Amino acid sequence: MKKKLALILFTLFVSYSNAQTVDPLLTKDVEAQRVWVDSLLTNMTIDEKIGQLFMVQAYSNLDKKHEDFITEMITKYHVGNLIFMQGTPEKQAELNNKYQDSAKVPLLIGFDGEWGLNMRLDNTYKFPWNMTLGAIRNDSLIREFGAQVGKHCKRLGIHVNFAPVVDVNVNPENPIIGNRSFGESKENVTEKAIAFTKGMQSYGVLANAKHFPGHGDTASDSHHTLPVLNFDKARLDSIELYPYRKIFDAGVASVMTAHLNIPSLEPNTSLPTSLSNNVVTKLLQQELGFNGLIITDGLNMKGATNYATSAEVDLAAIQAGNDLLLIPQDVPASIALFKKAIELKTLTEERIDFSVRKILKAKYWAGLNNYKPIKQEHIHEDLNAVEDELLHRKLIKNALTVVKNVNGNIPIRNLENKKIAYVKLGDAENDSFVNMLKNYTKLDVISDNNLAGITKKLKPYNFVIIGFHKSNDHPWKSYKFTDKELVWLQEIARQKVVVLDVFTSPYSLLQLKSFTNIEGLVVSYQNSKLSQELSAQMLFGAFDAKGKLPVSIGENFKEGTGLVTSKLSRFQYTIPEEVGLSSKKLAIIDQFADTILKEKMAPGFQVFVARKGKVVLQKSYGYHTYDKTFKVKDSDLYDLASLTKILASLPLIMKAEEEHKMPLSASLRDILPSFSNSNKGGVTVKEILSHVGQLKAWIPFYIGTQDSITGKNLPTFYGNKKSNKFQIKVAEKLFITKSYKDSIYKYIKVADQREMAGYKYSDLGYYLFKEALEVKYQKPLNKLVDETFYQSLGADRTTYLPLEKFTRNDIVPTEIDDYYRNQLLQGYVHDMGAAMLGGVAGHAGLFANSNDVGKIMQMYLQKGFYGGKRYLKPETIDKFNTRYYADKKVRRGLGFDKPQLNPDIKATCGCVSDISFGHSGFTGTYTWADPESEIVYVFLSNRVFPHMDNRGLIKSNMRTKIQQAIQDAIIE
Template sequence: MTSPTTCSKNRRLFSRREMVWLSGTALLTGRAWGVLSEGDRKWAEAKLRQLSLAERVGQMMSVHKGVAGLREGLRVGKAGSLQVPRAGKTTARDVVEFNNEIQSLTRIPLITMGAVEAGMGKVAREATVFPNNMAIGATDSEELAHAAARVTAKEARALGIFWPGVTVADVNSNPLNPIINTRSFGDSPEKVSRLLVASIRAVQDERLISTANHFPGHGATSQDSHLELPTVDRTREELDRIDLPPFRAAIAAGVGTMCTAHICYPALEPDQKLPATMSKAILTKLLRDELGFEGFVHSDSLMMEAITRNFTFADAAVQSVRAGCDVLLAYPDWEECFKAVLTAAEKDGEFRSRVDESAGRLLAWKRWVGLFDAKPIDLESCLAVLSNPAHKNTAARVARASMTAVRGNEFLSSLSQRERPLCIVGRQRRPDPSHAALLELLRERWPEATSFELEVEPTAERLRELDGRAKGADAVIFLGFTEVRNNHPDSVRFPKRQAEAVARLSRDVPLAVLCFGSPYAVDGFPDARALACAYDKIPVCLSAAVDALLGKQPWPGKPPVKLG
């Protein structure tokens, strides 16, 4: 349990206002949520004694469906957790059948992972997809954050998933952050903390494992750790003030697991080439000893280029365990990771003790979520949960509450009364049905408006055509898309030539800009009469945005980040 010394250190790191709020959080959540009972711990100790060293190492390995030798590896206990298949066409039947099969192969049940953000609809197409975290941040509603996470957790359990997904605890303090951005609740540590805790409570209400990513904070980066090893040059005081408060709040709420960041923090780790994932100073001294974290620590994927460009896979695995990682996201080189950790444990008694500590934690959490008593999933029961209309209605509530007028609310309210509005729908960099769905909604609900589809790289001929359409309009509304994507650092802005083509129209015609994606994108239109954000491109956000333009619903959201 957390020591009095740790509590005293945590108190010094919070402001008086944060301490008052966190005290209420602890009362609301119950400190025991996600904190294992003495019975769980003793049971895990007894179970651990029944496992070979290889099986104990296996508990620390997290794999996914695509790895070579999956089924044979599961039979001999080389994995403790597994990411379920997920893709646009994956059905509930696919997930249920897969989960039932793989659990039948193991002597010790696996913690199955959703490894997604924004709902189980990313795992099974019958399930619910929610707007991204920044949309939830725009609602500033703990009730909606809790409701969205509760639906996700209910659907996860119905699918046989015990570790539903990723809850981002990062404070997005860099507008050009190429990989967090809309995955964050916003740029306020206090807001991120409140909404994060509401999400954690919801997941653990369903007796599932909650998580907080990416310790000790990924929000300040200007680099993508999927591509390179970033460095955050903040002082310890800045980290305490900006990045660490959500993680402290998560710990106070009893969060089950923390995901590490493949980022260097010179203020925390003297070796400036060592990322948090491999830093004992960060994962043990800071996270466990100082902040009092009692759950299990899992690495981000060891196949990200922040790791593979700088370390061998075997060295990364062993160093991560020494630092304090309990679970290694080891795909696709699962076998190499397993052998490296097992060999180190066979040769080094201190390292073997670390393996025992980690395997014991995982066993205790498996008991806490009920894995050892779980029965095969019934598909009909699963589908009954996924088809609950209240779940989709919750997603729509979040979308409607997030619609945000950054400025020019009066102008936005006047658009439905215009006689000759021109709606310019920007295509995305990556082919996607969203812009086509938006065009269809506009034609169906706003037949008086003229619609124009603008390419990512419009030709001179198309630009002339656009100018001609704009001259006949009494208002122009640009509806553009951005998308935070791995390996695409520029994806948080509108395509350059597309944005330039729209911006110059504001000289002659009043312009409104509505962004489906990163709110920072609207800052590129200083002369626009109105700026608005819808945050996401999923159907409920498209629908809410069109209704708001038509005056059928208000713009109740508030920008979750500083703009302008």
């Protein structure tokens, strides 16, 4: 054994210590650092010095026996350093303080947190793996990531984090590095590692470049055996050592030596590189000139332990030139052997002093000269902050990589022409991906036990998204397709337009023999919730793809491949802080919700908030009804009531005005010649939209079809089933005579005008707009607005006659009607006049969920543009969002409601800008958009349940109080 060990003389360390001009362990107050180090070193016994060389494994999830063992290591054997492993941050903080209190010299605390503290600790934030980060083009984000990891480490009293991995992963079959590497390009790996290092060390946490001299082209795992690298020195210089030279110049504070067998560097093939003087001293310190802290890889790994006894391995590591022994297995035996070696002069105290001095310098560098216990309050909140998710989102958005994009299928456009199916491959969860896809358009999940069943079910679809989902638990999990999945993928791609989205290592694509039939190929790298959600958003053009492949996929796609896609100005879905809103301040909405539900203002409701084109709150509260059978879901549809005016009639009127089919100056007799002789014939479109046309507020048409004494519906007008006479469905088992539609228009035509001029809100004009639009475009209003707007907007949950498209349980009941239809209204329009027209009217009849209402309002906010398509001209939006009768104290624009001019009226919270616009609905609905704050707000409820005399929501002004809360949440 002794013959195998090189005699290292202190003079050698003196000679090569000047080889590197940069000493990364020196601080700005170098003289104070020297004095502190010297004062400690001078007063140490040989046992205390030797103890400083060990970094012992400590857990925060084990029992008191383990805690006592660590305390003994510190007090009896003078161990100077700990590496914390599994546990929780709260317990680690507690133990850290306890162990530091036991130490004579402050302990250097290490941690293995390549993707953050979550690599070891429960309930901490999990950032992406290096392979994901390797896809990012903007290295400043990697620096930001390093800084955030450093901030977490500092908060938990960690002084050295064993990251970054600088291994260049040129071997796709590498079993231990893989996703832990930034990729196969030495330049990309180096740039990312330097950026990470600078970020983390800016928080006073030592970075650690590993695994020297390079573990990226190994086919075995050094945890279990000694990997062999049969490369000559020239090859190692060219690839493996390249990042180290650069990162040393950048000031990395420490290096980890790997357990490898590299014959070109160490001729003794049984001697791991971590124990080789040729590697650690001659190559690392003398040739490369590294003056920082040198730490072994874990000495519990088979790549090291197979060499000799644990004590002999520890001694060999020091004699090779390492400073710090990571996870030694027998500290007492090692101390005894070190002292024996000093007696035998195979080790000198000067050699020990050399490493202890560096360790103490590192401790000073990390601030241990001014040690303070960790504050244990609010650790969870500090380690799981909003800033962490904001950064995570930026990292993922910049990593997502479009590798192939035939015919511009990504982002997905022209939704009106797409019938989209989703097929899952892989064995991990996919809910976040599917749910987010459904936010953009109608999408059906197709599954079957066999390929024939899948292909049959896919026949009606012309666009298929295939998601390949593998475990995101840790980077060593299997990422491969099964043979069955490969067959399914190719067969589906042969028949359909396919976009394949891979939520695992890009190396999984090496299994594909052909990409010919796959039109779109996306690598999302990991199957995290955020990766799934953001990848779905990118597919629909919410933001552009920017990532590039960090590794090659055979000869098909080379490293660096990455197509930049366009963004289509569709909604993004994120957290409030990304758009300058406070989550904490928005939380008051939950308190309002509790009040609404407790005081039975409504059985349930939806709240939706977007800012700057990003949805930050989409939440459902309560139940469909007070029996609490069905919880309200974000996808549920509500009767929008008068929101129909601005979400169905108004966009069509705007379009017609642009096409000169319905000019604002046109009179009713112009757009409906049948009104030529009516007392309303001269009323203009502009006056009707502004509610100054002297029309009555409404006409209760249904009363004229009922017995004046009993209030029962007269059989002259109604039947309980559809027939040639009773063709118009009013509600369940209630049909009205087909001729009554003409009667409605006749009643409007002959109705007296209001004698008093000025403002009066009226539904009647919208009955007439429906008729005029249908005549102009020769299509029913419901089909016209669906084809012109909703389909391409992806507003697939916005519709008239919802029972024709959705199940009853998808639709929130509106009212228990005991005055006309005498039934629970669920899926049938609440407004009586709209019901008598068969559920399709210009003033009411529309059903939707809050997400879809938000899309339409966002289209308005974006001056008529959404999803890559221009629906309306900007000048048209401005024209209709203008008060034309403000001099008469009329707050309304054209169709749009506007903020109140009279402070006693509560049309809004009074906190929105004068250029804002929106509308409210009788059933308890409300939506508002403000171009100044860029906020879209939607509130949908069935406040009229069980009966429309329930006015608690209106009296309390809850809808506008929530609007105020949103405005108050603005922090920038």
